[in-house]
Amino acid sequence: MQVDKDIILAEPRGFCAGVDRAIEIVERALKKFGAPIYVRHEIVHNTYVVNDLKGKGAIFIEDLADVPPGATLVFSAHGVSQAVRQEAAERGFQIFDATCPLVTKVHVEVAKLHREGYEFIMIGHKGHPEVEGTMGQLTDGIYLVEESADVPHVRVKDPSRVAVVTQTTLSVDDAAEILNAVKQHFPLVREPKKQDICYATQNRQDAVKVLAPQVDVVVVVGSPTSSNSNRLRELAERLGTPAYMVDAAEDLQPEWLDGRSRVGLTAGASAPDVLVQAVITRLRAMGATTVRTLPGVEEHVRFPLPIGLGDKSMAEVTSERS
Template sequence: MDATCPLVTKVHNEVQRMSREGLEIIMIGHAGHVEVEGTMGQAPGRMHLVQNVDEVAQLQIQDPSRLGCVTQTTLSVDDTREIMKALGERFPEIVLPRRDDICYATQNRQDAVKQLAEEAQLVLVVGAPESSNSNRLVEVASRMNVPSHLITSALDIKGTWLENVHCVGVTAGASTPEFLVDQVVERLIALSDEAEVTSLPEIDEGMHFKLPADLRR
């Protein structure tokens, strides 16, 4: 059974198409991430990995007029904007990825963290240390000068983080179980004499995926 995320499969198909058309392909992503390794494996010998703007200048491309680009789906538009700008400036004929190559859950969570950081004095992200999108959420809040921490459970919360803090924002990585988030909220309530819990408005993501064929039989 193929349990690959449909958004990742879409990128794999784009890479395979570009490879058949004879294009070299640049992938924007993080070295060692399982999605990056899987995507790079779709066109061995034709792909170049770029992790930041500085690496764009180091690229050695055979034919700049025959060049495509894809991104790791768990990055965000903000993560990739400067890199794609640099690629476009150096390689004007490059075929850049579309916005819908980005995982909607990743982008929506980063947008929500920006809202949280405008009101909160502390942001807690519930997720695994190896989770790319969870780490990006911490970075988004930190870039807005709000102290932020990646935690795996309520047990990771330190009382010192809460000193002189009146509003805590809580979010989670895309694959974090809801019960872990609930436990974090419950722990914060227990640590406060007076606590009020409010939620940002939910976003209708409007995405529906079919079950794998083996499960539809």
């Protein structure tokens, strides 16, 4: 016998201000300068968003040699190294920087403290473009740790001149655990005035902490490459609730829901609401009868756009996306 299912939505979920800004930069550049617009790396880690922008004329590249002279280039929301910035400038591209301002804040802090003689420990995931961008702000003196066990292997010139920075999309709890290990090993380590993990990552993880105990299964909308989406799934499982991540509604498997009447639904910061709505539609087809949203933090953050991308309002651009 099929069990009626209730869908319970986490709040907040989905797009954050940095993702909204990055997508808007590409869309405005396409409207102002025409296709193609080149983007270094996926603008955000979401398959739907990337394919949508490809359809509008964006070309995603990893190697700047693939961008023709004089072209318009957008840096992704994850940020880039100083070497990439220098190469792009030398090649003479028209550049728009879609780096999330919260990532830029970390880059600025690294540059400032480096001038004061500090070396750095970066907490993050090896190979993630944000980590590569942040570590690439310096040519040396910055060391990556992915887990607490890495910390004792870090060798610095002066333990009294060490600062710590963090990838913005980490698990808040994991990062805190690693930071404690850093502080035990380097008691004089300098921490950021405000933690590097971004408000949106924190809020979405806090919402899953509220959601997971109230449901029988959690579905996270997000692409496999999305760090913050993966952390949401891991967090739900850590709290004892089975959790699955879907890139699109068709990824949802009926057996995940067998015998489970309360389905929690959330989305990573790079996943658009259109995907959440498609998952809700599919869940309804699988027997869901009600949808309700848990109370949560309301986000009103808005980041300014780069100079030179026109005057169209965010509302107009958002309306055109839908």
